[in-house]
Amino acid sequence: DGRQVVITCDDGSAKIHSWNDAGHWTLTADISNIEDIEDIEYLEDIDDSRGVKACFSRDGSRVLTRSVTPYTPNPYAKIHQRNEEGGWTSETVSDPNAKFVRFSPNGNQLLLFGFKETAKILSLNDNLASATLVNPGYKIIRATASPDGRHVITINHQDAATNRTTLKIFGRVGSGNWTGKTGNIPIFNSDHSDLSPKFSPDGCHVMAAKDLKNLEFLSCDKHGKWVQSSIYVWGTAKKAFFSPDSSHAAVITPGYSPICYIYGYDAARGWIEKKIIPHDHDLPKIEASFSADSRHIVTFCSLERSSGTEYHAYIHGRDGNGDWSRRAIATHYGPINTACFNNDGNHLVTASADGTAIILGRYANGSWVEKTTLKHAYPVRSAIFSADSRQVVTASGERTVEIWRLVASGMDSGQSG
Structure with missing residues (x-):
């Protein structure tokens, strides 16, 4: 909600500042993840730096902190919850054997994981009630919850000799317990987040790479069964x-x-190819x-080639029959670093190394037109709309951020930097 900020410090602490009704930022929590003086003395003998990571839950009501200092004797994790008085109360939640701790999307x-054949799920709305996911014969190295919290993907290693990596889906049953919904499905062993297994936003599909040429989709049908399909x-x-x-x-090669x-999803046929969008040669x-x-x-x-090359951003749209066709092209003379739609999908802004950001807008009849070009003295690294689409923020060069404000024709632009 923009009213809280958490700052992590080299001394192993995290500080939460809150925006109060008087319009000021005030310190509301000073958190240390070092539990006792023995730990502090032990760490000072090894390294003066005692790092900590911190992140908010999606609604901003909780903060998770975790020590990331090497050789920490007990890598504590804590949950800090905002109370009615505006302060924060904390509770240590980590299993000392868990190597990783993360919030579910909601x-x-x-989720606590990274130790032997189990992962743990703590319910933060039910007095930290815990459930255990067990995958015999496999070490659970990663766990990801679905957006609605009803399912969890585990990524598993069988043993060091084979280095076999699998995916398994667990689901929550009515009693609150968790059970395996699939077997161990072989997947590509990659730490690259762009190909890592992921839930769809509605939590009804899972995508994973079987290898670099085959994708596995698992879709939950109306009976709660996960149906597997493969795409070459x-x-x-x-x-x-x-x-x-x-x-x-979308899949990029x-x-x-x-x-x-x-690819589009059809309940009867699964995932089917809907459109192939080829791009410029020599721009891999x-x-x-x-x-x-x-x-x-x-x-x-987004990759620079020879001088004088044109770089294109193509907009494709979907009609009422589900068919995709090209609707517009934005042309730059340098690599395009970002291209972002606004919240309602009626505008697009591109950011290019040629020193420009181009804004395109969509008319009611579906056609797109270039609205304006924002010129900069240096390459533009990124551009993004504000939530109400009346402002665009661009980052250019190494140290410049500019805010561009939408105004009526003939008025001063109101640009600020």
Whole structure:
């Protein structure tokens, strides 16, 4: 909500500041993750730096802190919850054997994993009631909860000799216990987040890479059964992600002729290819992103080649029949670093190394037109809309951030830096 900030410090502490009704930032919590003087003396003998990580839950009502200092005797994790008085109360929640701790997407659960054949789930709305996920014969190295908190993906290693990596889905049953919903499904062993297993935003689908040319989709049917389907990709997959409404998925393959594939979900047929978007030759690196309403996608080139090259951002839209077609092109003369839609999907802003940011807008009839070009003295590294779309923030050069404000025609632009 923009009213809290957490700052981590080299001394192993985290400080929470809150915006009060008088319009001032005040210190409301000073947190140390070092539990006792023996630990402090032990750490001072090894290293003067005692790092800590901290993050908010999605609604900002909780903060998770975790010591990240090497050789910490007991890597504590704590949950700090905002109370009615505006302060914060804390409780140590970590299992000392857990190597990793993270919030679930909805912020109502805490996942602890990285130790032997189990992972733990703590319910933060039920007095830290815990449940255990067990995968015999496998070490659970990663765990990710679905957005609604009803399912969890575990990533597992069988043993060091084979280094076999699998995915397994667990689901919560009515009694509050968790049970395996799938077997151990072999997947590609990669730490690259762009190809790591992920839930769709609605929690009904899971995507994982079986290898660099095959993707596995698991979709939960109306009976709660996870149905598996495979997609062969004509190329080497670099990135794969769902649309915000979970109805589509995009897969990017680099190379001499980079391509973005769009797949759509059909309950009867599973995931089927809907559109192939080829990009410019000799520009092997492309990126893509969906609009918030999932009805448009932008693909763009982001790797510099020879001078004088044109770099394009292509907007494709989906009609009422589910067919995708090209709607607009934005052209730059330098690599396009970012291309972002605004919240309602009616505008797009691109940021380029040629020193410009281009804003395009969509008319009621579906056509797109270039609205303006924001010129900078240095390459533009990023550009993004404000929540109400009346401002654009651009970052250019090494030290410059500019705010561009939408005004009526003929008025002063109101640009500020």
